[in-house]
Amino acid sequence: MTAPVIEARGVGLTFQTGDGPVHALKDVDLAIAPGEFVSFIGPSGCGKTTFLRSIAALERPTAGDLRVNGMDPDAARRARAYGYVFQAPGLYPWRTIAGNISLPLEIMGFSRADRKERIARVLELVELSGFGAKFPWQLSGGMQQRASIARALAFDADILLMDEPFGALDEIVRDRLNEALLTLWAKTGKTIGFVTHSIPEAVYLSTRIVVMSPRPGRISRVIDSTLPRHRPLEIRDTPEFIALAHEVREGLRDGHAHD
Numbered sequence: 001m002t003a004p005v006i007e008a009r010g011v012g013l014t015f016q017t018g019d020g021p022v023h024a025l026k027d028v029d030l031a032i033a034p035g036e037f038v039s040f041i042g043p044s045g046c047g048k049t050t051f052l053r054s055i056a057a058l059e060r061p062t063a064g065d066l067r068v069n070g071m072d073p074d075a076a077r078r079a080r081a082y083g084y085v086f087q088a089p090g091l092y093p094w095r096t097i098a099g100n101i102s103l104p105l106e107i108m109g110f111s112r113a114d115r116k117e118r119i120a121r122v123l124e125l126v127e128l129s130g131f132g133a134k135f136p137w138q139l140s141g142g143m144q145q146r147a148s149i150a151r152a153l154a155f156d157a158d159i160l161l162m163d164e165p166f167g168a169l170d171e172i173v174r175d176r177l178n179e180a181l182l183t184l185w186a187k188t189g190k191t192i193g194f195v196t197h198s199i200p201e202a203v204y205l206s207t208r209i210v211v212m213s214p215r216p217g218r219i220s221r222v223i224d225s226t227l228p229r230h231r232p233l234e235i236r237d238t239p240e241f242i243a244l245a246h247e248v249r250e251g252l253r254d255g256h257a258h259d
């Protein structure tokens with residue numbers, strides 16, 4: 001078996017708050033192989049974001065061991081192991097789309113010529129070629145989110161971490177972006193960790209679905225997808241898709257039963 005890109009062993013994270021400890025994660029064991037598309041789904045407060053943020057070294061686990069490309073998350077961050085996409089696009093309004101994508105590259109010290117080449121390439125990947133000179137407010141919400149994905153892709157990290165990137169968008173736009181994301185994933189072979197509240201989105205996108213439950217946040221079920229990698233949107237009407245969605249729903253219900 002190839003070495004996992006992300007490996008969690010007994011990971012726990014307890015926040016100390018004024019109201020006492022909050023067990024955001026407990027005993028999380030998970031290994032993600034290169035090229036997988038893994039979704040995290042579960043009710044509010046089950047630790048999905050905390051787990052993604054821990055991978056990205058934005059939170060520090062208080063128990064267990066977490067490795068990203070074989071390194072501790074801080075070292076992985078320094079090695080630019082991943083790009084991170086937040087729920088809100090978070091683009092600077094005073095910079096053009098190209099300028100926004102350029103910013104992390106500037107901070108990392110990429111040359112002007114290299115930046116230009118990378119910006120053109122990622123804009124094409126997210127189907128925004130020709131929009132580089134626009135300002136964020138001149139783009140729709142879906143286009144802005146695609147621009148933020150382009151920004152996360154620009155420095156060629158193998159891992160893409162996405163925290164509910166399409167949660168704020170209407171369903172038609174979300175469908176289109178889901179399709180575009182699968183195309184992008186097929187083209188780039190990246191490993192993707194994706195947080196969502198939507199069962200159809202998780203089933204449509206993932207090779208594996210991690211169902212989580214709250215208090216304490218933990219993994220209650222891991223479901224391997226039986227769907228082929230090539231997935232037209234109509235796949236959502238097939239019995240295989242409906243069976244997987246059912247299994248996720250059952251997992252969510254089981255998780256609640258422990259409350």
Ligand SMILES: Nc1ncnc2c1ncn2[C@@H]1O[C@H](COP(=O)(O)OP(=O)(O)OP(=O)(O)O)[C@@H](O)[C@H]1O
Binds near residue numbers: 016023043049050
């Ligand atoms: N910085 C923090 N300090 C204290 N508690 C926190 C902090 N961040 C998260 N929590 C708590 O940890 C638990 C897990 O939160 P987290 O945001 O990871 O859940 P989630 O599954 O992503 O929820 P949602 O779907 O609402 O985004 C929650 O009870 C939350 O209130």
